[in-house]
Amino acid sequence: MNSRIDAWQLQDHTVLITGASKGIGYATARELAGLGADLLLVARDDDYLEQVRVELTDDFPGIEVLAFAADVSVTEDRLAVFDWVADLETPLSLLVNNAGGNSPKATLDYSEADYRAIFEQNLFSAYEMCRLAHPHLIQHAHAAIVNVGSVSGITHVRTGSPYGMSKAALHQLTRNLAAEWAVDGIRVNAVAPWYIRTQRSEPALADSDYLDEVLDHTPLRRIGEPEEVAAAIxxxxxxxxxxxxxxxxxVDGGFLHYGF
Structure with a gap:
């Protein structure tokens, strides 16, 4: 096959995606499967994750699709994920850290448990997933990690300060690992979405006045789709x-040139 065509394909790759059953994670699974990658899907809801696994298996018959229910913000679950990966004896070459969460509040309204939970979901889980994946990734010639950050890690948006802090730290983790692990042949990048049409964003975007304000700060004048983030990943x-x-x-429709 033409080497340039090979450069735009992911045959012989296996990707582990967290938060894979919905939104950006699900769209990413579909996108990477379409490019030829085998899928290892991780999400918390066992029943729903199995439905997604069956659907993707049906839609991409040439792709291996496996799933493991886990909450990657929990240490024991992260370890269980990589015990599963080891048992599969499948060469892991790609990691997409998509799992995360938020509870927007004013800074003074967070309890310590609240903000620590956000950091566990958005930062420490990805940090540990990267560390656990490293021994697998170094065995592949074209290994890569993509972390799903946020524009809130770059500028102020109304997500609450812990969310923005956790995403800013995730961006910095991306830069540090890129420099540190380049010698191991592992590339590390991140995407930073603005508002994307997902289950999590629906409540905020249902407010027509708020939606108008969001669009006023988005040069492309629309909300992004999960598939558009998945394409960047x-x-x-x-x-x-x-x-x-x-x-x-x-992946922001030009938002960062406006601010919010």
């Missing part, structure tokens, strides 16, 4: 992106 996974590492790619 997929590009960063591809061999075609082999000279790109340590980057945080905004």
């Amino acid at each position: 997929a590009f960063l996974c591809l061999p075609a992106a082999s000279y790109i590492t340590g980057q945080v790619l905004a």
Whole structure:
């Protein structure tokens, strides 16, 4: 096959995706499967995750789709995920850290338990998943990690300060690992979405006045779709992106040029 075509394909790759059953994670699974990658899906809801696994298996008959129910913000669950990966004896070459969560409040309204939970979900889980994946990734010639950050880690948005702090730290983790693990042949990048049409964003966007305000600060004048973030993640996974590492790619419809 033409080497340039190979650069835009993910055959012989296996990707582990967290938060894989809905929203950006689910769209990413579909995008990477379409490019030829085998899928290892991780999410908390066992029954729903199994439905997604069956659906993707049916839609992509040439792709291996496996699933494991786990909450990656919990240490024991993270370890169980990588025990599962080891038992599969499947060469892992790609990691997408998509799992996360938020509870927007004013800074003074958070309890210590509240903000620590946000950091566990958004930062420490990804940190540990990267560390646990490292021994697997170094065995592949074109390994990559993509972390799902947020524009709230770059500028102020109304997500609550712990969420923005956790995503800013995730972006910095991306840069640090990119520099540290380049010698191991592992590229590390992140995407930073603005408002994307997912189950999590629906309540806020249902307020028409708030939606108008969001659109007024978005040059493309629309809300992004999960598939558009998934396409950016997929590009960063591809061999075609082999000279790109340590980057945080905004998928924001131009929002960061406006602020909010």
